[in-house]
Amino acid sequence: MSDRPRKVLIVGGVAGGMSAATRLRRLDESAEIVVFERSWYVSFANCGLPYHVSGVIEDRQALLLQTPESLGRRFGIDVRVGHEVVSIDRDAKRVSVRDLNTDRITTESYDTLILSPGAAPFVPDIPGAERALTLRNIADVDKMVAAVGRRPHTAVVVGGGFIGIEVAENLQHLGIDVTVVEMADQLLAPLDPEMAAYVAQQLVDNGIEVLTGNEVVAIGEKTVTLGSGDELPADMVVMSIGVRPDSHLAKDAGLEVNGRGGIVVDEYQRTSDPDIFAVGDAAEKRDAVSGEAAMVPLAQTANRHGRLVADVIVGRRTTSKPVLGTAIVGVFGLMAASVGWNEKRLRAAGRNYRAIHAHPGSHAGYYPGSEALHLKLLVDADTDEILGAQAIGKDGADKRIDVIATAMRGGLKGADLADLELAYAPQFGSAKDPINMLGFIDDNVVNGQSELVQWHEVEAARKAGIPLVDVRTPGEFRRGHIPGSINLPVDELRNRLDEVPAGDLVITCQVGLRGHVAERILRQAGHQVRNLTGGYQTWSTATR
Amino acid sequence: MSDRPRKVLIVGGVAGGMSAATRLRRLDESAEIVVFERSWYVSFANCGLPYHVSGVIEDRQALLLQTPESLGRRFGIDVRVGHEVVSIDRDAKRVSVRDLNTDRITTESYDTLILSPGAAPFVPDIPGAERALTLRNIADVDKMVAAVGRRPHTAVVVGGGFIGIEVAENLQHLGIDVTVVEMADQLLAPLDPEMAAYVAQQLVDNGIEVLTGNEVVAIGEKTVTLGSGDELPADMVVMSIGVRPDSHLAKDAGLEVNGRGGIVVDEYQRTSDPDIFAVGDAAEKRDAVSGEAAMVPLAQTANRHGRLVADVIVGRRTTSKPVLGTAIVGVFGLMAASVGWNEKRLRAAGRNYRAIHAHPGSHAGYYPGSEALHLKLLVDADTDEILGAQAIGKDGADKRIDVIATAMRGGLKGADLADLELAYAPQFGSAKDPINMLGFIDDNVVNGQSELVQWHEVEAARKAGIPLVDVRTPGEFRRGHIPGSINLPVDELRNRLDEVPAGDLVITCQVGLRGHVAERILRQAGHQVRNLTGGYQTWSTATR
Numbered sequence A, B: 001m002s003d004r005p006r007k008v009l010i011v012g013g014v015a016g017g018m019s020a021a022t023r024l025r026r027l028d029e030s031a032e033i034v035v036f037e038r039s040w041y042v043s044f045a046n047c048g049l050p051y052h053v054s055g056v057i058e059d060r061q062a063l064l065l066q067t068p069e070s071l072g073r074r075f076g077i078d079v080r081v082g083h084e085v086v087s088i089d090r091d092a093k094r095v096s097v098r099d100l101n102t103d104r105i106t107t108e109s110y111d112t113l114i115l116s117p118g119a120a121p122f123v124p125d126i127p128g129a130e131r132a133l134t135l136r137n138i139a140d141v142d143k144m145v146a147a148v149g150r151r152p153h154t155a156v157v158v159g160g161g162f163i164g165i166e167v168a169e170n171l172q173h174l175g176i177d178v179t180v181v182e183m184a185d186q187l188l189a190p191l192d193p194e195m196a197a198y199v200a201q202q203l204v205d206n207g208i209e210v211l212t213g214n215e216v217v218a219i220g221e222k223t224v225t226l227g228s229g230d231e232l233p234a235d236m237v238v239m240s241i242g243v244r245p246d247s248h249l250a251k252d253a254g255l256e257v258n259g260r261g262g263i264v265v266d267e268y269q270r271t272s273d274p275d276i277f278a279v280g281d282a283a284e285k286r287d288a289v290s291g292e293a294a295m296v297p298l299a300q301t302a303n304r305h306g307r308l309v310a311d312v313i314v315g316r317r318t319t320s321k322p323v324l325g326t327a328i329v330g331v332f333g334l335m336a337a338s339v340g341w342n343e344k345r346l347r348a349a350g351r352n353y354r355a356i357h358a359h360p361g362s363h364a365g366y367y368p369g370s371e372a373l374h375l376k377l378l379v380d381a382d383t384d385e386i387l388g389a390q391a392i393g394k395d396g397a398d399k400r401i402d403v404i405a406t407a408m409r410g411g412l413k414g415a416d417l418a419d420l421e422l423a424y425a426p427q428f429g430s431a432k433d434p435i436n437m438l439g440f441i442d443d444n445v446v447n448g449q450s451e452l453v454q455w456h457e458v459e460a461a462r463k464a465g466i467p468l469v470d471v472r473t474p475g476e477f478r479r480g481h482i483p484g485s486i487n488l489p490v491d492e493l494r495n496r497l498d499e500v501p502a503g504d505l506v507i508t509c510q511v512g513l514r515g516h517v518a519e520r521i522l523r524q525a526g527h528q529v530r531n532l533t534g535g536y537q538t539w540s541t542a543t544r
């Protein structure tokens, strides 16, 4: 490189792009840095958009974290909003840019080009689709705010993913009758169905209608039509069925793009052209569990990889880490969080995994305000490597997922969770933290003291004639139990061993804890026992 | 071992002892398990005691997690309350037990003995000490409840550690005028002074008087006398200046005991007698940072090691992990948490460490309710190994300490925190989580992009004639700044480089972020720069 300052162009001025720009400036005072952003805003808080629709985030200005002026002042970055990069001439190392004020196209040369064009909400090609609103940027949120200003009575949110759920909640806050329509059999694809069920329940409990296994096939003037032929009233329709990488620019320029439209990059976030980097929702990631290519459209990764690219450009040999895809959503005060792979995906990939369910309190039960946490841990059944986790709860679900994400990054095994020393006082945790409990349960399987059975295996066990023993109290049993189970309370078990059916057994209780105690008694009495992980709580939620 | 069931005696029926007992039963149905507890209660929630004094935990019964009957029913454990083990005959493998109902002494033989006698509040030998209340068990809390029932107007809590602070808060809730007297210059010894200052302020803001660097030398009928000679009104006096291992039984039996009274154990929690194990507050731990012996009287460890001993007894070769001492306390809605070593201790040990301060929001600033978190990270300056951390905040301090505790256990380095993928939605975190920020800051030092200076080094820099440049706005500067500093706002820096004093510089801003930006500009302009970590926020808190 000559003595001339490097010239870096950046496409997209939000999470990935602007993080690259600011970091690059900190690393290189002399670089010429130009950011092109086709919308009229940069550095905005995409993740806050749903909350502005309802006014939870009252001030629109709060969403605009920076302006071209503030970035110019502090970082000497040339930020051009209303400028769309329309093509890349890789040979000449030049981009063509349309000024959306004047429609004039100019060209700009680069030494290095960073692409962070993000992703676009996917809108299916169905009749009336043009009436559907989407939510990605400030223009979108302005439109949605205008739409709710027209006081709609009903809204249909198509898609029950993170953004769909956030939008549904915020519309409901405004007094709108909201229906969420989701094609899959469950909401929130990153969760397994028996975990997602808590989220659906929370929506229903807060007055939102949830239609899973349903599809919107047409949008009318005041209605939507479902695949079943049913019509739903819909003064407003929001489409949130996922995003597609906005990678046409890269593709047109002949950069390698994967089957899902993700720009292919190496561990330096370099595309197939060594002078062009890509980050954020448009770029391919490496999955931490499989090592394979993955699309993970999340803000942390976009920001992180933006920063990393700046480092690489100034010559630091630093590489991006495979992604865990840690994510969370708030649902009327409930948190639903996940990390890594879920059971569906592990099963589909034919992995030999183990799933553990637990339902401990968010903090010590004797201190007021403890709320049930619903936890699921997935580990490799051979190596005990942690593969993923899910947590649902009013309090502390975020904390437990963050701890597991950190454990995964640190290479801890499932049973190592038993030994984590987590901050305990009765307001904040338990002497045996929920995370430790997952570790204990896993440790018991690893060491052959326990064998687990999953809620979805109960039916097969029953068909195979294996007795199901419910060790809760008669009162609990009466209030609801798995069909075909017999009741033998754990505290009476030692005296009633003669009543226990001979041979293999499946044990259940409310959450798995008493089942574990019973399992230990019965194993030592010579039975081959499996304990239903998560107990009646998981089974009844899953089969509801 | 013969075919006869093993006979295991346990001294102490709470955290460590009862965890060993229940786990042992799960592992061995046939064992004879006898638990001796000299008080009238087992399995109680020590950690909840302060909250029962005020009625936050209203029901006394809630503190009693188990009874001898419930443990007998579920676990077939022979639990004897009101039974004190008074001596151990190691040769005969027999203990002598005093029945406190009858004062009769009997003996009981063992194959294995587990000691979990806990610790006793230390009460100094000062005049009137017998009037001081302490808080360790149910009898203590009953006494304290009776004492507050007599409607005291004033209380002096001697000792500003975790328990002292909890007791002070709960007495204040009852409308009592509370003064905390602490001999050291700060509250909460596990924290460094500039972090503990937030806790002191929180107490003061909630109407509690805090006297640090003060000592109670005598207790009168309605007063206490301080070392200074001053008298304080004190209808009630609570002594909470730490605990001493209750290890006299072990010592009398000739078991090895360390200088601080801790029963010496190996990594199997085995004492110097292979048939006797010790766990909990009375047992020595191995410190995770130094590998040295340590006393860490915390519930998690007691419970964990109790479980472990049961495993070892049935023949599993599992070992206890060195302890991090992760701890937390709630202070009128503020959390103060810590893990590992603090700066005081690292400095005293002559370790080459690096301290990092940051004051990020608990979640995205644009989402309502974000509260400042005060974070401190300590890493080895040579290896970047994480040595400790402290967090203060209304929300999410627990989560960040748990993440760092997990990172330490997983062997992650300071700079690895930059890459942790933590669950982000605006209600729960930031796209660059506070933990990531610590990682970024550390990464910058590791890679030579930044050099930090500590609040306690500012004075020396000033004396050495190194200019201190404050890069905040003039308005912020006017509202308070470090004496001797000059003001050059970061956003004007590039245009005013000629006004920057030549040579070495110390930079400061409010929290360190703008200082970092300024540092990068000035370094590239040829200055040798150090950025004040934590900025004016840390400096002003520390020097208040």
Ligand SMILES: Cc1cc2nc3c(=O)[nH]c(=O)nc-3n(C[C@H](O)[C@H](O)[C@H](O)COP(=O)(O)OP(=O)(O)OC[C@H]3O[C@@H](n4cnc5c(N)ncnc54)[C@H](O)[C@@H]3O)c2cc1C
Pocket: A011, A012, A013, A014, A015, A016, A017, A036, A037, A038, A039, A046, A047, A048, A049, A050, A083, A084, A085, A086, A116, A117, A118, A119, A135, A136, A137, A163, A246, A249, A279, A280, A281, A282, A297, A298, A299, A300, A302, A328, B424, B425, B426
């Ligand atoms: C409603 C909503 C809620 C979300 N909530 C969360 C959450 O809670 N947690 C989380 O982790 N993530 C969340 N996300 C995802 C997160 O916002 C994205 O992962 C992140 O913004 C991706 O960063 P990026 O830089 O790749 O793309 P973006 O931030 O979308 O930025 C790309 C920018 O590039 C511009 N651009 C595209 N093409 C061109 C071109 N040719 N020329 C000029 N400019 C161009 C676009 O206008 C756009 O502004 C949410 C997203 C949305 C929409």
Ligand SMILES: Cc1cc2nc3c(=O)[nH]c(=O)nc-3n(C[C@H](O)[C@H](O)[C@H](O)COP(=O)(O)OP(=O)(O)OC[C@H]3O[C@@H](n4cnc5c(N)ncnc54)[C@H](O)[C@@H]3O)c2cc1C
Pocket: A424, A425, A426, B011, B012, B013, B014, B015, B016, B017, B036, B037, B038, B039, B046, B047, B048, B049, B050, B083, B084, B085, B086, B116, B117, B118, B119, B135, B136, B137, B163, B246, B249, B279, B280, B281, B282, B297, B298, B299, B300, B302, B328
């Ligand atoms: C007020 C208070 C608040 C606390 N808060 C927290 C917190 O928030 N977080 C945290 O991690 N830790 C906390 N702790 C500490 C925690 O309770 C202890 O670390 C834990 O209980 C130690 O367990 P242990 O089994 O060693 O001792 P203990 O739980 O104290 O049990 C020891 C038992 O042994 C009995 N005993 C002793 N000698 C004999 C004998 N010779 N014969 C028969 N019985 C005997 C005693 O009567 C006692 O009941 C708190 C402690 C107190 C007192």
Ligand SMILES: CC(C)(COP(=O)(O)OP(=O)(O)OC[C@H]1O[C@@H](n2cnc3c(N)ncnc32)[C@H](O)[C@@H]1OP(=O)(O)O)[C@@H](O)C(=O)NCCC(=O)NCCS
Pocket: A013, A014, A015, A016, A018, A019, A022, A023, A026, A042, A043, A044, A045, A046, A047, A048, A065, A066, A299, A303, A307, B357, B358, B359, B431, B432, B437, B440, B441, B444, B511, B512, B513, B516, B533, B534
């Ligand atoms: C706003 C935006 C421009 C931030 O740029 P940024 O300056 O890189 O990031 P921050 O303001 O968070 O500051 C981080 C920097 O300050 C440093 N820093 C933070 N606190 C510090 C402290 N107390 N002491 C020293 N340095 C500190 C960090 O190390 C980092 O610098 P580095 O990258 O050189 O290591 C960019 O993130 C953006 O556009 N965000 C909005 C869009 C978005 O993220 N949307 C999706 C989520 S809603």
Ligand SMILES: CC(C)(COP(=O)(O)OP(=O)(O)OC[C@H]1O[C@@H](n2cnc3c(N)ncnc32)[C@H](O)[C@@H]1OP(=O)(O)O)[C@@H](O)C(=O)NCCC(=O)NCCS
Pocket: A357, A358, A359, A431, A432, A437, A440, A441, A444, A511, A512, A513, A516, A533, A534, B013, B014, B015, B016, B018, B019, B022, B023, B026, B042, B043, B044, B045, B046, B047, B048, B065, B066, B299, B303, B307
């Ligand atoms: C109450 C006390 C007797 C608990 O005994 P315990 O039975 O060992 O502990 P828990 O009730 O928490 O249950 C833990 C067991 O259930 C298992 N378990 C928990 N949830 C489970 C689930 N969903 N599925 C299967 N097993 C489960 C755990 O694996 C563990 O069993 P293991 O040790 O054999 O692996 C003991 O902890 C005690 O005395 N505590 C009070 C005193 C105290 O701790 N004070 C200080 C803090 S205030």
